[in-house]
Amino acid sequence: MSYHTEYQAACQQPQQFWADKANRLAWYQQPGQILHIKGEQYQWFADGVLNTAYLALDYHVEQGRGEQIALIYDSPVTQTKQQFTYQQLTDEVALFAGVLKAQGVAKGDRVVIYMPMIPQAVIAMLAVARLGAVHSVVFGGFAAHELAVRIDDASPKVVVSASCGIEVNRIIAYKPLLDNALKLAEHQPDSCIIWQRPQQPAQLQAGRDFDWQHLLQSAAPAACVPVKSTDPLYILYTSGTTGKPKGVVRDNGGHAVALHYSMQAIYGMAPGEVFWAASDVGWVVGHSYIVYGPLLAGCTSILYEGKPVFTPDAGAFWRVCAEYKVKALFAAPTAFRAIRKEDPDAKLLKNYDLSALERIYMAGERLDPATYDWTVAHSGKPVIDHWWQTETGWAICANPAGIELLPAKAGSATVPVPGFQVAILDHNGQQLPANQQGNIALKLPLPPGCLTTIWQNPERFVSGYLRQFPGYYASGDGGYLDENGYLYVMGRTDDVINVAGHRLSTGEMEEIVASHPAVAECCVIGLADPLKGQQPVGFVLLKNGVSITEQQLQTELVQLVRQQIGALACFKQALIVPRLPKTRSGKILRKLLRQIADGEEYVIPSTIDDPASLAEIAECMTKRGLIAE
């Protein structure tokens, strides 16, 4: 089958195309209705009934895969390795589902999961899905405030957490963060279930907190609860342009069909093969390709609690690939930049037998040609850049290796995946010709697996994604298609930045910086960073009469952002400036600031209020060494 044939089939006969893909799954009730359009909602497989955890686990046991390894836990930070067969994982999930059920969790209830990269995080997600409930996993690196915001929005019946996480060789106590979050949150869950880790057990609050291991002792396994295809499976919060994160809602049916298809079409995976997404369950990559995708496809998935470097060295990725005979590795470009920095000639790679590894996939941020070239040259494997978002849940553009491996072009995420129709639009929504940069938009309907709405805020879904270009989903990314239909993603067109593959909102950081008593006005922009892709930098205008040194202010602001968002924001630099460059209508010229710092060519807009402010700010940046050569 050629890519072209498959792609055309998805465009021209989407109902038949997706009905065929849906038939590959063991639904309790096969869908008769494939695509149903309800206002601005596109519902996939609306009359289908299924259970996602059943498809990911029990189904494989029934098919005779019970003894196959489903999940490998490899944790260099705790020197632990553990494997779960499909039978064992099914049993563990059913039992923990029983624990949740005994705590009152039923179909449709929300459960917030705030956990490090341990098997219990995967077990908790699947147990929630087994009950037809809705999980919302919060990345373990988020601080109490961020967790509280998510708890208030998702209003969970239960929060599941662990006593601590481990960052290289530093223990991060999770429980105090959860306690603080619950002090900040208005919504209070009925109970918290805590997995006690030996590295640092937590204090439990009688009546509210329960020890996971103790609850298991009296638990009875719970059965899979059938749900409608359109019932939500999970909510995953992601950064938008405002301080309030958006709760992306994923359905059950479309998600299962899309991920199952993607494992074969994009990643070329077959049941029994080993897949490794070196991400975190707190991100969409972790949801789709540590947990659901590989398990729906009957593969073996790896849960890695470590870093690409320092745990213990820059050979860690190659070691894991060799040890478990990984067929496809998926990681963020920043991880490979970190490996290259520590081991520029990839000497450590030569210690490992990588003959089982067929392809390396990258996503989460732009794959710069230098990192692409280095990885291809040293691994000798095809490196596939693919572009997607929390919202879409799976790749929009990729080199579809399972259909046909197309010639790669450095800097391009290759071609639209069957089901996605990509267009480059100008600000008026007019389609642009090849090689012209504009807004990347996706023609509606989106294929199965993409967001169905924003939790508690359907209007934000419509206004944030569907209003800008009628008939299209606005991705928020800019880029162009070349004459062969290859997509080049150049970066966000909004105030979202990408730090070490983590999506963050500069708007949210601005709200935090502006809350400091010395700050009259501020802006935060993402500047190019050789390791992490981008790093946030704050520009601050002091209130009249305030006396504080730049160093002192920076220390306080860094602390404030760490406290409110978490260390992962990597907010480390703040500059005091005499004025912020603005348009006459008062809009801060953020893009211009970024272009000056990154050494890009720029045009001073005619709408600028005071051109002299640019020279002043450039001088401040030069003093701090922020202007790229």
Ligand code: COA
């Ligand atoms: N819990 C608590 N803290 C965390 C955390 C977690 N789960 N994850 C990160 N942090 C902290 C780190 O300890 C660090 O704190 P520090 O500033 O006090 O040192 C801070 O957040 C920044 O972390 P990180 O961005 O991971 O930087 P790093 O310097 O520790 O590591 C890389 C650099 C490149 C190795 C790392 O960023 C990496 O592996 N990136 C890949 C990201 C990824 O897989 N993204 C998923 C998208 S596919």
Ligand code: AMP
């Ligand atoms: P997230 O929702 O956290 O997965 O972040 C999605 C954003 O990351 C996208 O909107 C892009 O800005 C960026 N991104 C993801 N993958 C790629 C890629 N392959 N190339 C360029 N940017 C990417």
